[in-house]
Amino acid sequence: MTTPPTLSRVLGLREGIAIHMGVIIGSGIFIVPATIAGHLHAMGPIMLVWVVAGLLTLFGALTLAELSSVLPEAGGPYVYLRKSFGSVWAFLFSWNDFFINKAGSAAAIAMAFATFLGHFIPGLHPEEVYVRYPIEFLGLNFDIAFGPVQAVAMATIAVVTFVNYRGVLFGGWVMNIFTSAKVIALVGLIVAAFLSERGSSGNFLPWWPEEWSTPSLCFMWSRISHMPMSFRSTPWRVPPGSPQMSRRLPSVPSAHR
Numbered sequence: 001m002t003t004p005p006t007l008s009r010v011l012g013l014r015e016g017i018a019i020h021m022g023v024i025i026g027s028g029i030f031i032v033p034a035t036i037a038g039h040l041h042a043m044g045p046i047m048l049v050w051v052v053a054g055l056l057t058l059f060g061a062l063t064l065a066e067l068s069s070v071l072p073e074a075g076g077p078y079v080y081l082r083k084s085f086g087s088v089w090a091f092l093f094s095w096n097d098f099f100i101n102k103a104g105s106a107a108a109i110a111m112a113f114a115t116f117l118g119h120f121i122p123g124l125h126p127e128e129v130y131v132r133y134p135i136e137f138l139g140l141n142f143d144i145a146f147g148p149v150q151a152v153a154m155a156t157i158a159v160v161t162f163v164n165y166r167g168v169l170f171g172g173w174v175m176n177i178f179t180s181a182k183v184i185a186l187v188g189l190i191v192a193a194f195l196s197e198r199g200s201s202g203n204f205l206p207w208w209p210e211e212w213s214t215p216s217l218c219f220m221w222s223r224i225s226h227m228p229m230s231f232r233s234t235p236w237r238v239p240p241g242s243p244q245m246s247r248r249l250p251s252v253p254s255a256h257r
Contacts, residue, residue, distance in 0.1 A: 007074055008168050008169075010168050010169045010172075011168060011169070012172075014176060015172030015173075015176060018172070018175045018176045018179040019172070019175050019179075021179050021183065022175055022178065022179040022182065025182060025183070030112075030116075030185075033046075036049055041206075041209060042206050042207060042208055042209045043204045043205070043206070043207050044208040044209075045208070045209065064076075064077075064080075067080045071083060077094075077097070078090045078091075078093065081093050106157055106160075110154070110156045111150070111153045113152075113153065113156055114149045114150070114152035114153040114156065115149060117152060118149065124149060124152065125148075125149070126147070126149050128147050128148060128149075129145040129146060129147035130146055130147050131146045131147075132144070132145045132146075
């Protein structure tokens with residue numbers, strides 16, 4: 001009688017912290033703030049977006065933390081949706097998340113990496129392309145281009161794919177390095193801002209726009225609703241069967257049978 005395959009439990013506390021920090025502090029933190037500031041033009045709405053999105057993210061993290069304690073199975077949201085709404089909705093969510101959300105996120109991060117790499121490598125600019133093919137779809141014009149930036153982005157995805165294929169332990173080791181680099185970069189930016197002696201309270205003005213435009217309102221709401229989806233659950237765990245869990249989820253005992 002053969003034993004069923006199981007997941008390799010080779011990651012320790014250090015790798016667990018690095019993985020959670022890496023997915024919570026997304027690489028978009030280096031890009032998204034500038035995009036938000038460029039559309040809202042006032043510090044008040046910018047801070048409002050981050051505060052409200054942070055609260056929504058916290059609600060989602062606490063919810064997933066409790067669900068992961070009630071259903072400690074591999075699969076995450078797929079397991080929660082399957083238990084709650086059935087296999088069809090769990091499959092549709094997982095299919096969309098894998099082929100659209102994850103793929104689009106990986107492509108965007110890889111393109112951002114290749115674009116920023118152009119500041120250090122001459123000739124690596126988005127304007128330089130090998131092939132350009134404009135198309136029209138549903139009345140919208142799209143410009144499909146392939147150049148050195150796209151080639152570097154594809155190579156980056158291939159390298160990361162190989163790291164994950166190489167093994168869980170090797171992937172955790174690589175995650176330790178890149179998470180440390182990300183945290184060091186963020187701390188360096190914060191320290192540099194305080195030591196630059198160029199700070200001024202005038203940078204916070206105007207605090208509130210004199211008038212709102214429809215694109216600004218739409219963009220602010222889109223960022224508030226979208227940003228929580230860019231985060232993952234926190235590593236907080238509530239022991240199954242604890243008083244807090246039993247009070248909030250009366251059906252917990254049946255979930256463990």
